[in-house]
Amino acid sequence: MPPRRFQALFALVVFIIVSLSFYGPPSKDSIPTYADVADAVKHPQAHVPDLGDLPAIPKPFGPAAHKPPVQPNSTTTSSYRAIEWLSDFKWRSPFSSVVSYDENRAVLPPLRERPPIYTYYDAPGKQAKAVAEAENRLILAWRRAWWAQGFKPQVLSRVEAMKHPQYRLVQRMKLEPKTEVEIMRWLAWGYMGGGVLANWLALPMAEWENPMLTFLRRAEYPKLSRIQSLNNGVFFGDRAAVEAALKKVVNSELLKNVTANQDKISQLARKEGGAVVNLLAPSDVTIDKKANGIAYYTAETISSKYATVNDKLANDTQAEGLELLASLINSHLHLTFQEQHPEGVAIAKPLPKRTTALMWEATQIARNLTQCPASPMPKSCPPNRSKCKPCDANKSMKLQEFPEFVNSTKFFTIGTVPHPYTMTSLHYTRDTLDTNFLRTTVQSDLWTKELTRKSLGKEKTEAYRVVQFKELVAAAPAHTLWLTAERIVQQDVDWILGFNLPRVASPTKEPSSPSDVSQLIVFPRPGPPKPIKGEEIPDEVWIKKEEIRLNKARDALKSKAKGMKLTVEAVEQWHLSDTEAWKFARAYSARRRMERKAWEEEERGSAGSEKKAGVRST
Ligand SMILES: *[C@@H]1O[C@H](CO)[C@@H](O)[C@H](O)[C@H]1NC(C)=O
Ligand SMILES: *[C@@H]1O[C@H](CO)[C@@H](O)[C@H](O)[C@H]1NC(C)=O
Ligand SMILES: *[C@@H]1O[C@H](CO)[C@@H](O)[C@H](O)[C@H]1NC(C)=O
Numbered sequence: 098m099p100p101r102r103f104q105a106l107f108a109l110v111v112f113i114i115v116s117l118s119f120y121g122p123p124s125k126d127s128i129p130t131y132a133d134v135a136d137a138v139k140h141p142q143a144h145v146p147d148l149g150d151l152p153a154i155p156k157p158f159g160p161a162a163h164k165p166p167v168q169p170n171s172t173t174t175s176s177y178r179a180i181e182w183l184s185d186f187k188w189r190s191p192f193s194s195v196v197s198y199d200e201n202r203a204v205l206p207p208l209r210e211r212p213p214i215y216t217y218y219d220a221p222g223k224q225a226k227a228v229a230e231a232e233n234r235l236i237l238a239w240r241r242a243w244w245a246q247g248f249k250p251q252v253l254s255r256v257e258a259m260k261h262p263q264y265r266l267v268q269r270m271k272l273e274p275k276t277e278v279e280i281m282r283w284l285a286w287g288y289m290g291g292g293v294l295a296n297w298l299a300l301p302m303a304e305w306e307n308p309m310l311t312f313l314r315r316a317e318y319p320k321l322s323r324i325q326s327l328n329n330g331v332f333f334g335d336r337a338a339v340e341a342a343l344k345k346v347v348n349s350e351l352l353k354n355v356t357a358n359q360d361k362i363s364q365l366a367r368k369e370g371g372a373v374v375n376l377l378a379p380s381d382v383t384i385d386k387k388a389n390g391i392a393y394y395t396a397e398t399i400s401s402k403y404a405t406v407n408d409k410l411a412n413d414t415q416a417e418g419l420e421l422l423a424s425l426i427n428s429h430l431h432l433t434f435q436e437q438h439p440e441g442v443a444i445a446k447p448l449p450k451r452t453t454a455l456m457w458e459a460t461q462i463a464r465n466l467t468q469c470p471a472s473p474m475p476k477s478c479p480p481n482r483s484k485c486k487p488c489d490a491n492k493s494m495k496l497q498e499f500p501e502f503v504n505s506t507k508f509f510t511i512g513t514v515p516h517p518y519t520m521t522s523l524h525y526t527r528d529t530l531d532t533n534f535l536r537t538t539v540q541s542d543l544w545t546k547e548l549t550r551k552s553l554g555k556e557k558t559e560a561y562r563v564v565q566f567k568e569l570v571a572a573a574p575a576h577t578l579w580l581t582a583e584r585i586v587q588q589d590v591d592w593i594l595g596f597n598l599p600r601v602a603s604p605t606k607e608p609s610s611p612s613d614v615s616q617l618i619v620f621p622r623p624g625p626p627k628p629i630k631g632e633e634i635p636d637e638v639w640i641k642k643e644e645i646r647l648n649k650a651r652d653a654l655k656s657k658a659k660g661m662k663l664t665v666e667a668v669e670q671w672h673l674s675d676t677e678a679w680k681f682a683r684a685y686s687a688r689r690r691m692e693r694k695a696w697e698e699e700e701r702g703s704a705g706s707e708k709k710a711g712v713r714s715t
């Protein structure tokens with residue numbers, strides 16, 4: 098090793114060479130003087146040049162900085178550009194890139210924890226295919242309704258029960274089938290570690306804030322409980338509570354000699370709460386009284402209230418009966434939604450003059466949403482709300498267009514968030530945009546400004562508007578639905594709402610049946626909404642032109658050509674808030690879609706998956 102002072106000298110020489118080669122010959126005053134060098138040689142520690150503080154040396158190889166680590170599953174492809182997001186508590190910042198350090202990455206609120214809710218379905222060995230499929234569709238409806246209410250539904254079967262340590266013991270008891278299924282159900286539940294256990298005919302039918310649903314969403318159930326008047330429809334309790342109960346049941350006196358106690362056991366099984374609850378002491382199971390949020394379609398309820406369905410179920414037309422039941426349940430879910438929005442559906446259509454084509458998809462959804470649901474008994478009410486207001490086709494839910502967002506939860510608002518390129522191109526009727534045109538003519542952030550003009554007032558800043566918009570998109574319960582203009586198919590709507598939108602309508606103005614033998618009654622589809630006050634119904638020719646322009650804008654956004662990319666970038670820079678709103682809405686729905694897809698994948702093998710219900714073939 099050369100002595101210290103030589104190291105310092107060597108470093109100094111390297112420094113000079115590096116500087117020379119990157120910055121050319123030095124100016125006079127940056128050359129070290131004789132005194133500097135002599136000083137450096139005398140006191141080497143003080144003068145070792147700190148290469149880290151040099152002005153950024155151009156690095157010809159590799160990127161200048163590392164990208165911050167990316168959260169798993171936070172990217173998805175789209176035909177425009179990758180949709181990327183970061184889930185973070187700082188999502189209320191007006192501009193995502195400040196938090197995510199990435200122009201394209203939107204900052205979303207952390208995903209809401211979904212408490213699991215379980216149901217038990219043990220498919221009988223021999224079953225007609227039509228019946229099995231119909232049952233799967235009912236379970237699918239159950240899953241969808243609970244998913245929309247913020248839960249993570251999971252369908253259990255004997256497979257989970259078999260993994261419970263007590264399974265063999267119970268199986269050897271040779272109980273009668275009904276009692277055995279009830280205990281198996283509990284074993285499967287215990288194996289999953291407690292939580293909420295529901296029958297697959299018990300569905301949430303209430304507003305998001307309903308006390309029962311809110312309570313269940315909190316996922317804290319220290320005491321084993323059942324819900325009053327729901328029989329064995331819904332139980333909740335944590336792992337310890339469920340395991341303790343199971344232990345007591347398995348060791349109960351009556352089960353010691355099943356043959357001797359057959360009659361007593363089957364009597365207990367018929368009592369309110371089911372076999373397990375009645376094998377326990379009354380003090381072991383708390384009874385919760387906040388029952389009205391859950392509709393339970395028991396056999397007794399169906400036979401007493403829904404005769405049309407019951408007739409079909411009772412005779413050898415079971416598959417048909419189950420289909421009718423699925424329609425009935427779907428209609429009740431839809432009805433509950435309609436009742437929660439007494440002012441009807443609002444379409445937020447800022448800048449209404451040239452955005453009719455843009456709003457097409459939103460209008461389709463809004464029309465189907467205001468249609469009366471298809472049902473075998475249109476006048477019937479859900480079992481937990483005997484005083485509902487059935488849908489009346491003569492006075493169906495209101496459907497209106499507004500040029501701005503109306504801030505009221507009495508409306509359900511549907512909007513379409515356009516990319517600023519799309520919006521600018523439509524609003525200024527220009528097929529191509531350039532920077533010059535932007536600077537001279539285009540008003541920035543038109544869309545967010547117009548959308549919130551009334552609800553937030555004129556004097557608020559752009560940043561404030563964007564944050565309020567983000568709050569709307571991410572709100573729970575959501576009273577709004579935001580589509581993005583550039584996505585053409587909207588597959589997830591049913592999962593967001595929790596029921597199937599009507600896809601069939603009566604061809605005439607009167608209710609009718611899809612066929613002569615069908616018991617189902619379908620209703621006419623509401624027409625498009627009246628135009629906004631002061632606006633005229635645009636000509637077909639105009640709408641056609643808008644459509645063409647919309648497609649051109651979609652192509653422009655997809656374009657890989659450099660010039661086009663620069664233009665799109667310039668437009669985004671010009672409309673910072675509109676771009677942010679678009680990025681946020683797009684990433685929010687992409688993440689929601691991904692969350693659901695991942696869950697569907699997990700549930701693929703279980704009853705009630707989209708695959709088993711024949712809804713989607715893959
Ligand atoms: C169960 O009860 C029956 C009838 O009382 C009796 O014959 C049988 O021995 C009992 N079995 C056991 C295992 O105790
Ligand atoms: C089903 O059977 C009941 C009697 O068991 C009968 O009254 C009813 O009309 C039947 N329904 C149908 C659709 O066949
Ligand atoms: C709806 O209106 C039509 C005629 O306009 C009438 O025949 C029908 O009874 C009405 N339906 C209801 C449910 O009031």
Ligand SMILES: *[C@@H]1O[C@H](CO)[C@@H](O)[C@H](O)[C@H]1NC(C)=O
Nearest residue numbers: 502504549552553565566569
């Ligand atoms: C809607 O109203 C609430 C409460 O009055 C307010 O906090 C929120 O900013 C409003 N949102 C919009 C987008 O106008």
Ligand SMILES: *[C@@H]1O[C@H](CO)[C@@H](O)[C@H](O)[C@H]1NC(C)=O
Nearest residue numbers: 462465598599600601602622
């Ligand atoms: C709305 O209903 C019509 C038929 O009435 C159907 O063709 C269309 O696919 C439905 N749209 C949605 C989004 O459900």
Ligand SMILES: *[C@@H]1O[C@H](CO)[C@@H](O)[C@H](O)[C@H]1NC(C)=O
Nearest residue numbers: 168169170171694695696698
């Ligand atoms: C990411 O997605 C894959 C497949 O959908 C899933 O298996 C994995 O658990 C996910 N990772 C996280 C951290 O969510």
Ligand SMILES: CC(=O)N[C@H]1CO[C@H](CO)[C@@H](O)[C@@H]1O
Nearest residue numbers: 326327389393480481482483
């Ligand atoms: C008002 C009303 O009908 N409430 C019912 C809701 O559902 C439960 C269980 O089915 C009934 O016990 C309530 O009477």
